[in-house]
Amino acid sequence: MRRRQVVALDGVSLDVWPGDRLGIVGESGSGKSTLARLLLALEDPDEGEVRFRGSPVRASCRAGLGALRRNVQIVFQDPLGSLDPRMRVGASIAEPLRSLGVEGDRDQRVAELLEAVGLPPGAARRYPHQLSGGQRQRVAIARALAPRPSVLVADEPVSSLDVSVRAQVLNLLDDLVERYGLTLVFISHDLGVVRHVADRVAVLYRGRIVEEGPADAVLGSPAHPYTQALLEAVPRVGGAITAPPAEACGRGRSPAGEAAGPLDGPGAGCDYSWRCPLAEARCARERPVLRGPGRPTDGPAGEHKAACHLAFGGRMAP
Amino acid sequence: MSLLDVEGLCVDLGRVPVLSEVSFSVGTAERVGLIGESGSGKSVTALAILGLLPASMTARGTVRLEGEDLLAASERRRAQLRGDRVAMVFQEPTSALDPLMRVGRQVGEVLRIHRGASRRQAHAEAVRLLGRVGFADPEAIARAFPHQLSGGQRQRVVLASAVACRPSLVVADEPTTALDVTVQAQVLDLLRHLVEESGSALLLISHDLAVVSSTCERLVVLYGGRVLELGRTAEVLEDPRHPYTAGLLATAAAVSDGSGLRGRLPALAGSVPSIGAFPSGCVYRNRCERADEACLALPRLESGQGDHRFACWHPLETGRAPEPRTGEASQSVVQGANRASGEKR
Amino acid sequence: MTLPLGLRERARTGVEVAPELGASALGDMGLARRFLSCPAALIGGAITGLLVLVALVSLVWTPFDPNAIPQNVHLLAGPSGSHLLGTDALGRDVLSRLMAGSRVSLYAGVVAVVVASVVGVPAGLAAASLGGSASEAIMRLGDILFAFPALLGATTLTAALGASTTTAMLAIGIASVPYFARVARSGALAVLSSEYVLAARAYGQSRPAIVRRHVLPNIAPLLVVQTTLLFSVAILAEAALSYLGLGTPPPSASWGQMLESAQATLQTDPLLALWPALAIALAVLGFNLLGDGLSDVLDPRLRPVA
Numbered sequence: 001m002r003r004r005q006v007v008a009l010d011g012v013s014l015d016v017w018p019g020d021r022l023g024i025v026g027e028s029g030s031g032k033s034t035l036a037r038l039l040l041a042l043e044d045p046d047e048g049e050v051r052f053r054g055s056p057v058r059a060s061c062r063a064g065l066g067a068l069r070r071n072v073q074i075v076f077q078d079p080l081g082s083l084d085p086r087m088r089v090g091a092s093i094a095e096p097l098r099s100l101g102v103e104g105d106r107d108q109r110v111a112e113l114l115e116a117v118g119l120p121p122g123a124a125r126r127y128p129h130q131l132s133g134g135q136r137q138r139v140a141i142a143r144a145l146a147p148r149p150s151v152l153v154a155d156e157p158v159s160s161l162d163v164s165v166r167a168q169v170l171n172l173l174d175d176l177v178e179r180y181g182l183t184l185v186f187i188s189h190d191l192g193v194v195r196h197v198a199d200r201v202a203v204l205y206r207g208r209i210v211e212e213g214p215a216d217a218v219l220g221s222p223a224h225p226y227t228q229a230l231l232e233a234v235p236r237v238g239g240a241i242t243a244p245p246a247e248a249c250g251r252g253r254s255p256a257g258e259a260a261g262p263l264d265g266p267g268a269g270c271d272y273s274w275r276c277p278l279a280e281a282r283c284a285r286e287r288p289v290l291r292g293p294g295r296p297t298d299g300p301a302g303e304h305k306a307a308c309h310l311a312f313g314g315r316m317a318p
Numbered sequence: 319m320s321l322l323d324v325e326g327l328c329v330d331l332g333r334v335p336v337l338s339e340v341s342f343s344v345g346t347a348e349r350v351g352l353i354g355e356s357g358s359g360k361s362v363t364a365l366a367i368l369g370l371l372p373a374s375m376t377a378r379g380t381v382r383l384e385g386e387d388l389l390a391a392s393e394r395r396r397a398q399l400r401g402d403r404v405a406m407v408f409q410e411p412t413s414a415l416d417p418l419m420r421v422g423r424q425v426g427e428v429l430r431i432h433r434g435a436s437r438r439q440a441h442a443e444a445v446r447l448l449g450r451v452g453f454a455d456p457e458a459i460a461r462a463f464p465h466q467l468s469g470g471q472r473q474r475v476v477l478a479s480a481v482a483c484r485p486s487l488v489v490a491d492e493p494t495t496a497l498d499v500t501v502q503a504q505v506l507d508l509l510r511h512l513v514e515e516s517g518s519a520l521l522l523i524s525h526d527l528a529v530v531s532s533t534c535e536r537l538v539v540l541y542g543g544r545v546l547e548l549g550r551t552a553e554v555l556e557d558p559r560h561p562y563t564a565g566l567l568a569t570a571a572a573v574s575d576g577s578g579l580r581g582r583l584p585a586l587a588g589s590v591p592s593i594g595a596f597p598s599g600c601v602y603r604n605r606c607e608r609a610d611e612a613c614l615a616l617p618r619l620e621s622g623q624g625d626h627r628f629a630c631w632h633p634l635e636t637g638r639a640p641e642p643r644t645g646e647a648s649q650s651v652v653q654g655a656n657r658a659s660g661e662k663r
Numbered sequence: 664m665t666l667p668l669g670l671r672e673r674a675r676t677g678v679e680v681a682p683e684l685g686a687s688a689l690g691d692m693g694l695a696r697r698f699l700s701c702p703a704a705l706i707g708g709a710i711t712g713l714l715v716l717v718a719l720v721s722l723v724w725t726p727f728d729p730n731a732i733p734q735n736v737h738l739l740a741g742p743s744g745s746h747l748l749g750t751d752a753l754g755r756d757v758l759s760r761l762m763a764g765s766r767v768s769l770y771a772g773v774v775a776v777v778v779a780s781v782v783g784v785p786a787g788l789a790a791a792s793l794g795g796s797a798s799e800a801i802m803r804l805g806d807i808l809f810a811f812p813a814l815l816g817a818t819t820l821t822a823a824l825g826a827s828t829t830t831a832m833l834a835i836g837i838a839s840v841p842y843f844a845r846v847a848r849s850g851a852l853a854v855l856s857s858e859y860v861l862a863a864r865a866y867g868q869s870r871p872a873i874v875r876r877h878v879l880p881n882i883a884p885l886l887v888v889q890t891t892l893l894f895s896v897a898i899l900a901e902a903a904l905s906y907l908g909l910g911t912p913p914p915s916a917s918w919g920q921m922l923e924s925a926q927a928t929l930q931t932d933p934l935l936a937l938w939p940a941l942a943i944a945l946a947v948l949g950f951n952l953l954g955d956g957l958s959d960v961l962d963p964r965l966r967p968v969a
Contacts, residue, residue: 028469040865069867082858086880092859095876096866132589133356138655140862147866162355162525167569167585174582192573233503237531237571238555261325292379 009034010207018150021177021184023198023215025191025230029205032187036155039067039185040074070100073144077156079136083128089139090114090124096106096146113142116179117172131183134165138172145176151183151211152176158193170196191227192234195219200302204225206271211311213304223293225305271306283309321346321519322367322487327379329362329371329543332592336362336375337543341619344487349513349520351530351551353566354540357590360523363540364491368406369396384486393455402432405480405518407509411472415464422448422460425479431630432483447478449509450515470501477512478507484516491523506533527570529556539563542591542601545619549626559626559633562586564601600631608632695965704956707891710949727756729763729916731817739932748938751921752928757935758935760916761942767917768946771832771901772894779835779893783843784886788874791845791851802848813838813900821909828902828917831910835900839893846889850882855887891954895947902943918943 009031016022026032028120035042038050049056051204052068059065073096076082083092093113094106102109109122128136137157144152154173158166174197177184188194194201195215202212203224211224223226270276274284292303293312306312320343329337338361344350355359365371367381369388369574381388383404386398390448400406408414415424425447426440435443451474457635464472473493480488494502494509510533524530528532530537537554539547540563547560558564568584578651591597600617603609612631619627698704727746729734732753740750748757765958790801817834824830854860854877862874898918904910905919918939925936 015708027486027500039863042861042864063469065867069865072865074862074865076858076862078858082862084877084881088879095868098867099863099866099872109600132592136588138408143862143866162585163357163527163570163573164525164566165589167583170573171583171585196573233500234505235499235506235526235532237528237567238531238551239528303686 008235009038012204012207012209014202014209015187016151016183018183019181021197021199022186023194023201024185024187024204025194025201025227026187026204027189027318029206030204032189033155034256036074036153036185036187037202039153041068070147071149072151072153073147073149074117074153074155075137075140075144075157079133081142082140083136083143085128087127088124089126089128089131091126092128092139093143093146096143100147102147106176109140109146113146116145116176119144131164131260133161134168135239137161137169141169141172141176145180148180149182153185153187155187156189157186159190160187166193171185173197188268190234191230208209208307210272210308211306212290213306215303217304221306223311224272224308225276225310228308248250280309320344321384321655322521323380323382323651324363325380325382325388327363327366327377327381328660329366329377331375331593335543336593337366337377339379339619340543341539342545342548344519344521346486347513347517349390349510349522349534349538350536350538350562351534352521352523352538352540353525354523354525355525355528355544355590357593358540359543359593360540362527362543364406364489364521364523365525367489368400368404370400370406377518394499401428401485402483403485404489405483405485407473407476407480407488407490407493409495411469411476411496412464414476415472416519417464419463420460421464421475422463424464425460425475425482427483428479443482444478447482448475448649449528451475451478451512452504456633458514464622469497470505473497473505474503474508477509481512481516485518487519487521489521492525493522493530495524501533509533527566543593544601544629546550547618548604548625548628553626554614557626557636559628559636560602560630561606561608561632561634563628564634567573595603600629637652674709677829681758685775694960698956701956701960704960705954707949707952707954710945711894711953714765714946714949715769717762718769721759721762721766725756725759725762727759729755729759730914731755732914733929749934750930751935757921757938759917760921761918761938763916764918764921764942765914765946766937767828767911768898768901768943771828771835772950774829774832775836775897775900776890777841778833779839780836780886780890783840784847786840787844787847788851790880791855792870792874792878797824798848801844803963805844808837809841811838817909826909826912828911830907831901832897833903839896842893843886843889846885847882850885851878854878854881884958887961888954888958891950892955895954896949898943898946899949900924902939914936 012031012035014022014035024032024035034043038045041050041057044059049058049316051057052072055064057064057068085087087095090110096102097104097106097109108283114121114123119135119138119142123131123135123139128139129198131139141157152173157173158169161169170193173184173186176182177197184197186194186197191201200213200217201215201218203207203218203226204210205231209245211218211222211227219231222231240245269282269284269286270279270288273279276283286309288307288309288311290307291307292305322344324343325341327337327340328335329457337503338347340359340363342350342352352360352363362371364373366377367388369391377389383399385647386399388399389605391399400642415421419427422441422444425444426435426437429435430442443561445456445460445585445630448459453474459467459471459475464475467475479491480490488509493509494505494662497505506529509520509522512518520534522534537548537551538545538556539560541562543554547554547563549599554563557661558567563584565584569586572583587603587607591604597604599615600606600609600613606613610632615631617629617631619629623628629657672927698708718891721729730925732755737750738752738754740746740754744747746758748761751757751760786801786805790798793801813834816838817831820830820834824833851874855873860873860877863877868876899918902919902922905917906923911917911920913924921939922936922943925932925939929936
């Protein structure tokens with residue numbers, strides 16, 4: 001059997017500072033979930049490294065993982081799948097305390113956590129399938145907060161929930177980040193959702209960061225055409241639909257290669273050029289680097305940057 | 319006469335009511351949106367219309383498609399109508415396609431069943447349909463297997479087979495919920511064009527008011543198995559009369575629109591009770607800030623302006639914009655509701 | 664088999680149910696109530712329960728001594744007031760022997776299940792959680808065992824250890840190891856690929872702890888079902904091996920052996936063969952029904968509606 005090497009992420013560099021609220025946006029296949037697993041050291045990168053508080057961490061080396069496991073926790077998309085169906089809610093929430101050897105009264109801590117996420121104490125005795133989707137996601141959040149982490153990674157935490165419940169869960173996340181002084185990494189395919197919780201936004205496309213910067217700059221005046229398309233695609237109540245260029249309408253791609261999955265290999269030009277309405281000849285030839293409006297290369301940290309030849313004074317509409 | 323007339327539709331699961339007296343209609347080539355949260359009974363409504371209810375459920379009332387009562391029709395007759403006069407699009411395109419059948423054959427299958435098309439004719443038509451749903455190389459797609467396509471592409475394939483027989487009604491149950499935002503926009507756009515082209519009516523079912531309102535001409539708001547409000551999209555959006563609709567609207571507008579950047583979102587208080595646990599009288603009263611003794615009695619769908627109707631004893635005044643309820647305000651509502659229902663959010 | 668349904672799938676089934684905390688009209692039936700409302704489990708449970716009861720009673724009381732050959736009685740007597748099911752060719756009471764035989768059958772099941780699960784389950788779990796070449800090695804070993812005829816194994820073991828119920832069931836247990844290993848492995852693989860295990864890794868749970876706290880409880884229903892099915896296989900196998908003289912040696916009563924001795928007089932006294940045959944059929948049916956019923960009862964994901 002021939003195995004094809006798939007590259008889920010390519011040359012991604014990201015810094016998350018204490019107190020950050022970083023939003024990572026991308027479609028399925030953009031590599032955002034891989035990024036989450038790398039951040040949690042659940043997988044190892046082929047090249048490069050993940051550093052936590054300055055020291056590199058590897059999934060394959062348990063010794064250096066202690067601090068990371070205690071401090072970085074994750075909430076997944078599907079709360080039904082991320083809770084053990086045969087474990088009562090209270091036991092699920094206490095699991096991290098047990099496995100990380102956290103001292104103290106576990107029952108009391110569980111009660112505290114349930115209260116913090118807005119669930120009644122009685123929820124501890126329930127099984128996940130006895131709760132609604134929103135309630136289950138609250139349980140998953142409570143479990144993530146149990147070992148008092150400093151960083152919370154949320155991978156699509158609201159996309160399996162009804163819109164009406166999304167607002168509740170987003171408000172809750174916002175409250176908890178504020179209350180416990182958490183650093184938040186919020187991953188979603190929906191810019192409309194990310195903007196509610198993030199101060200800083202990075203946009204992933206096919207395993208590369210194509211735009212990054214303060215949320216108000218990236219969302220207010222997106223520099224990359226892909227970010228613009230993402231913003232326009234967010235459905236608005238009573239608004240018309242703005243469909244971005246379709247993945248399926250690309251020119252002459254084979255059905256197998258057409259899946260918006262990981263890329264086949266390193267292409268020469270900009271990955272977005274074949275969908276981009278503004279693409280020029282050089283976009284297909286030359287891969288743009290992530291740069292700020294000022295200098296041609298790397299700008300200061302936190303600056304608004306985009307990987308597009310036409311961004312910041314190129315011939316692109318604002 | 320409307321194309322689809324649902325009248326007094328009641329569905330019970332054992333003795334537990336799932337739908338109660340649901341009535342609405344869909345005109346020829348009209349696009350109607352059915353909005354509801356999980357547990358509102360919206361999917362059951364779709365299944366009842368198609369005659370696909372599980373054996374554990376019983377339906378009463380009438381569902382008329384082009385004058386023919388589908389609930390009274392034989393299973394054989396309903397099978398004739400499904401795929402031909404009324405087509406269904408499900409949420410999960412992955413499970414809606416047979417993994418072992420080439421895409422072209424799946425799209426052509428419905429033509430072979432209902433139109434007696436030959437294998438060759440069905441294939442030719444399938445390729446044409448695949449071209450219509452936006453595939454650049456429909457021949458190649460027709461030869462592909464579902465797993466070779468992305469989620470958005472699979473949903474396009476499902477749409478192609480749904481409109482193959484030019485049905486008079488397409489029922490789409492959360493067709494974009496499993497998709498990314500960008501792909502969702504493309505699929506909605508396509509869905510709208512397809513039904514326009516084939517002259518079909520559309521019943522679009524979703525929990526997302528933004529999705530439904532951007533596609534449909536009329537809205538039906540379902541909660542607890544009952545219709546709480548219905549009317550033209552513009553009227554309902556500008557002038558929601560039921561507090562539930564107003565709350566949904568405020569939430570959906572804030573979540574999708576994000577008028578500001580960070581900040582509290584208006585949220586509906588409490589959560590949807592499970593089927594059979596809705597309060598008597600007005601089904602929304604345990605979560606409603608306007609509820610009082612009057613709401614212990616069941617409100618009927620009252621007519622407002624034109625065909626804008628709502629079921630509420632204390633409707634919002636007409637012309638009033640939806641109250642911007644912040645999280646803090648809704649907190650207190652939550653506590654009030656908790657005491658009423660013995661349930662915390 | 665019942666594995667977590669579509670782990671990352673958000674597909675909803677026809678009915679949406681979002682239970683809130685508190686009373687739900689559909690109710691959340693306890694294990695006992697689910698058991699009682701499942702006819703297969705109920706009937707199977709009743710039959711196996713009766714079997715266990717009879718076996719227990721036979722320990723302290725049987726109408727006559729099942730093994731001793733009495734003097735001055737009618738041989739091959741038909742059913743009568745004192746011998747409800749008659750007597751056999753040696754004049755022993757058939758009912759007493761049937762009762763004593765149930766003990767042998769149950770004992771056979773227990774030995775087979777203990778052998779199969781004690782070896783098979785850890786092997787399957789190891790194969791699932793170690794992965795790579797270790798997993799391959801374990802499963803190929805299972806395949807070899809699987810291909811080895813159980814009867815040949817029983818014959819070999821009997822030659823080495825002498826004929827006894829334990830020897831026969833040791834052979835059946837060993838032959839069933841691959842079944843248990845496969846069930847444990849496929850169940851464990853599904854659980855290990857779930858998000859709750861990923862979450863457990865994220866909060867630093869060690870591999871043994873994940874297997875103990877998440878995998879085992881989640882595959883337990885599969886194993887319970889497998890166990891009841893192996894019971895029925897073991898009862899059949901014990902009967903067959905005893906019939907062939909490879910199992911329970913005379914004079915102790917076993918259903919297979921009763922069949923064997925009834926064969927000689929089958930033409931004249933067919934009833935003598937009917938009783939043990941009925942007992943075997945009923946016991947096997949009981950365990951099979953129980954297994955089927957339990958697989959429905961124990962899996963909350965297969966419950967109607969919710």
